[in-house]
Amino acid sequence: MPPRQDSVRLPMMQPIRRPSIIDQAELELRNAIFVGDLRPGDTIPEVQVSKQMGISRSSLREACQRLVRDGLLTQIPGRGLFVTTMDAGTLSDFIDYRLGIEMQAATNVAEHVAALRADGDEEQIPALLFPLRECVERTRRALAAGEVIEAGNADLDLHQRLAEISRNRFLVTAMNTIVILTRMGTFSDPRGYGVRADLTDTHEQLVAALEAGDASTARKLLRESLRALAARLRGDVEEQDLVRDPDLLESDGPEWTTLEGESPAL
Template sequence: MRPRQETVQLPMMQPIRRPSIIDQAELELRNAIYFGDLRPGDTIPEVQVSKQMGISRSSLREACQRLVRDGLLTQIPGRGLFVTRMDAGTMSDFIDYRLGIEMQAASIVADRVAFLRSAGDAAAAESLLAPLREPMERTRRALEAEEVIEAGNADLDLHQQIAEIAGNRFLISSMSTIVILTRMGSFSDPRGFGVRADLAEAHEKLLAALSAGDASRARAVLRETLQELAGRLRSGEAELEVVRDPDLLESDGPEWTTLGDDQGE
């Protein structure tokens, strides 16, 4: 007689799947907003966009609703979906949110560096912060070459890297949305897309505070940097010198291509 097999109780498992069409559509829209192909106030024409992406309108709607949830798109009943405009009130709320996320990430990194240094492992502390040096150098080179958009890209990459080094997945996820919202605010500036002329020096101050394991000083540098950004984007005026690209003004809307008849659901 064959021995009886015991039943194994497995936990509930989710099926493993490749990225869905909706995931890919969401990423395409996020990238379009980040790189400025979609600017604040631009509409998202459902028919044309779904046709260009080669997906159903229902799939596009679901992808768009994810961006509405994150504040990147605004839905106006009877009018449709638009890339969110960062008005003064929105900017104030957003900077408060960004400060909370970034100051926490910087504190975690600085505390970790302080622990490593107190343990006599200076090499590990420097290795931990090494990913920040590449975007710092990119910022410096971009400013020297007057490549304003690249300087902005490098700046956002550095701030994203701090969250990555902190290693908290919730902070990392939040920063992924924050960098796009920051870009939207910059594109909303009526004087043109701009970055601080002393951005590289601001990065050096932040890295110096993190390298010293000084969480309080790192938070102070972030607070000064983000308050300057908020003031500039709210009023269009800047206390510090700003390098601008007048060609990167708010868009009148993308050139959507109509590909034919309405697509079914």
Template sequence: MTFRQERVQLPMMQPLRRPSIIDQAELELRNAIYYGDLRPGDPVPEVQVSRQMGISRSSLREACQRLVRDGLLTQVPGRGLFVTHMDAETMSDFIDYRLGIEMQAATIVADRITALRRAGDDAGADRLVAPLRVCIERSRAALAAEEVIEAGNADLDLHQQLAEIAQNRFLGAAMNTIVILTRMGSFSDPLGFGVRADLTSMHESLLDALSQGDGSRARALLRESLQELASRLRSGVQADVVRDPDLLESSGPEWTTLAETPE
């Protein structure tokens, strides 16, 4: 058999590359903020951090500017960079933004589940929300063990999973930053890091609504939950909140003291 060599019109493709130093530095800083190694108000001294990471100060600056753009760091002229503190006005604006993202994700997921159940694929619908159930069980176990930070992690993972299940890369990317901003809001609470005592039952209600394809109810539950979070962080009300006594305040990160080095 003879094959003809024909010219194939290929689509435009971007060269593949490994994560850059700047990408890795950005991820390290994001993780430090998420896990509380960097708390709201903590400084990010350029010289010490670049030396600890083993990168140039210019690379660190670029990584930090990405976090400034996303609201995770705040640049104060003449003073440097600080982890953003979520005050009442910032929290109000943030909750409005988060509501828009999560309610859209819930709508997409509920519509997909409705389509699956109408097609008689109940097993497929159950598989779709299975990652949310895993997060709920993590929350339940963490609260039973009085591991407040792990309960908070499971809560944020559930909301991240909701965006991932929607299979919209823009919603997923937005949630990557939203979960960190939410964690920063929790660490900004003057009464210390806490989670709702009824976290598991709240998640169960959301899962039940999604499993039935009830997007309207899922959106209402999300709105109620996020508005409660904003109100709690603004007012400092302690009712029905479980707090971790080891996470009441931050003494700041332990930066290595190093002499000033040239650019």
């Protein structure tokens, strides 16, 4: 009979925790930037925002510092926090970074498709790429209905899904921030928020390359598309065939809660 064990040896594990107030505040700010409630150049007044969120100023500060770290907010000593505005140099660096992430994701997906086909598991390929095709159809419907912001959402979702099906969690984490930074760049366009009229054609070509397991063509298409985006936002090229939403041209800034007896302050 084996000896009785009075204790069980367990590996070291971290306690499971629920999302913290700071996590939730960070998510709220990220969402506000993504949907355009917070635009490049908008200020984040600490007193009003913490009051509106119902959290302490110290919790808001920590949430904001996470966004500063990711480049979504900019801290100017003596002035406060602002939603980052991308200048030409920053935009070029960002596109280079995005290219590295997305081309690796496309390579992973194309190689996975090629491996499935080589193993005789070709029937799995449509299910693998279905999320991308779903985004293509969303883009098509949005453009047909003149819903420019929804077309942009579907476009960014396609790139996010590409990272997700690459099965690399680091690429997914990077894309979580990249899609918001991209939205900030497009909101910074002084001519107004716009998307390419031929967006679905570009998407279909990318999905076709992935379905063929052609990583080289997929990378080429991403490179051309993202460099064209950078050139447009920098104003380096003449106006392309774009669909714009005049209602998204300017922002008067967010309406923060004003505390009774206090003037708005950073």
